[in-house]
Amino acid sequence: MNFLRSALRWSLLFAAPLLISPAVSAAQTSTHSSPAPSRVKQSGAAVPEAYPPALVQSGGSLFRQNCSFCHGRDAAGGESGPDLTRSKLVTQDVGGDKIGPVVRNGRPAKGMRSFDFSEQQIAGLVAFIHTQQNTALRRKGGRKGVDASDLQTGNVEAGKQYFDGAGGCATCHSPTVDLAGIASRYQGLELEEQMLYPKHAKSKVTVTLASGQTITGTLEYLDEFTVGLIDSTGAYRSWRTGDVQYKIDAPVNAHVELLSKYTDADIHNLMAYLQTLR
Numbered sequence: 001m002n003f004l005r006s007a008l009r010w011s012l013l014f015a016a017p018l019l020i021s022p023a024v025s026a027a028q029t030s031t032h033s034s035p036a037p038s039r040v041k042q043s044g045a046a047v048p049e050a051y052p053p054a055l056v057q058s059g060g061s062l063f064r065q066n067c068s069f070c071h072g073r074d075a076a077g078g079e080s081g082p083d084l085t086r087s088k089l090v091t092q093d094v095g096g097d098k099i100g101p102v103v104r105n106g107r108p109a110k111g112m113r114s115f116d117f118s119e120q121q122i123a124g125l126v127a128f129i130h131t132q133q134n135t136a137l138r139r140k141g142g143r144k145g146v147d148a149s150d151l152q153t154g155n156v157e158a159g160k161q162y163f164d165g166a167g168g169c170a171t172c173h174s175p176t177v178d179l180a181g182i183a184s185r186y187q188g189l190e191l192e193e194q195m196l197y198p199k200h201a202k203s204k205v206t207v208t209l210a211s212g213q214t215i216t217g218t219l220e221y222l223d224e225f226t227v228g229l230i231d232s233t234g235a236y237r238s239w240r241t242g243d244v245q246y247k248i249d250a251p252v253n254a255h256v257e258l259l260s261k262y263t264d265a266d267i268h269n270l271m272a273y274l275q276t277l278r
């Protein structure tokens with residue numbers, strides 16, 4: 001399945017009031033378990049469940065207030081809760097029929113309490129969790145080729161405007177600094193993949209020592225006990241997590257959020273613009 005097309009389809013779906021398709025999650029399960037994605041399988045599978053962005057957003061903030069503590073900010077697992085983006089239960093869930101009861105009853109024996117949420121709140125959580133799972137699945141390569149012809153249809157000027165304006169790209173990137181020559185480093189489809197899901201993105205981390213001194217660097221290592229970074233001199237430094245405070249900034253999250261924001265025209269225009277940065 002062609003990713004751009006599915007992006008297009010989402011943007012159409014997002015415009016629709018509420019679209020939850022049970023058939024789709026079944027189809028998805030089968031694609032991800034099939035090792036060699038054939039064209040047929042792909043085209044049968046590719047439309048992820050699409051939820052209205054506002055619902056996903058409200059679910060996301062509820063999730064961050066109540067669940068991130070254990071399941072991680074992006075539902076990808078934390079210190080005391082499993083990765084929900086890999087959860088079979090989530091994959092099998094249709095419109096909240098599995099997630100809802102877990103949230104309402106909790107898993108007290110395992111340390112998850114119950115939550116007394118309204119239907120609407122549960123619907124938001126469900127939308128958020130599925131969206132996170134869909135994104136994670138796509139990132140792992142559930143999505144394949146993009147048509148080269150899709151790259152030829154954008155408008156450079158509109159792309160530049162989106163970059164500087166509505167897209168917010170310019171708040172993090174500059175066409176003459178980090179993105180200078182980007183189109184020589186990646187060609188066509190590869191460039192597009194890199195734009196949609198930057199693969200080499202490293203997270204930044206700021207560590208605050210007990211003395212109050214802060215050190216910022218590129219996150220190199222993190223587990224329950226240790227946080228390690230490469231500092232501005234290129235040196236690796238690490239601390240026991242219990243001894244310091246740390247704050248991680250994964251800017252690539254901005255790219256994940258952008259996925260629900262772009263229209264297909266935005267993507268085409270951006271691609272046309274980026275391709276001028278040689």
Ligand code: HEC
Binds near residue numbers: 081082099
């Ligand atoms: C105190 C930590 C904690 C909090 C807070 C928490 N969970 Fe959990 N959650 C867990 C643990 C631990 C499990 C795994 C239970 C098990 O292994 O059966 C779990 C399991 C789940 C599962 C089932 C996953 C599966 O594959 O079986 C879902 C869905 C879930 N949590 C959603 C949520 C949501 C939504 C919230 C917030 C409203 C939340 N959790 C809050 C700890 C937590």
Ligand code: HEC
Binds near residue numbers: 167168194200255
């Ligand atoms: C909040 C910050 C932020 C925003 C907003 C943002 N990006 Fe990024 N982007 C990043 C980070 C961080 C990386 C990873 C950088 C790296 O690995 O060199 C990245 C990577 C990229 C890459 C790949 C760069 C490379 O050298 O591999 C492209 C292309 C890109 N972004 C384009 C865009 C476009 C187009 C937009 C707007 C639609 C955008 N970004 C919005 C932070 C952001």
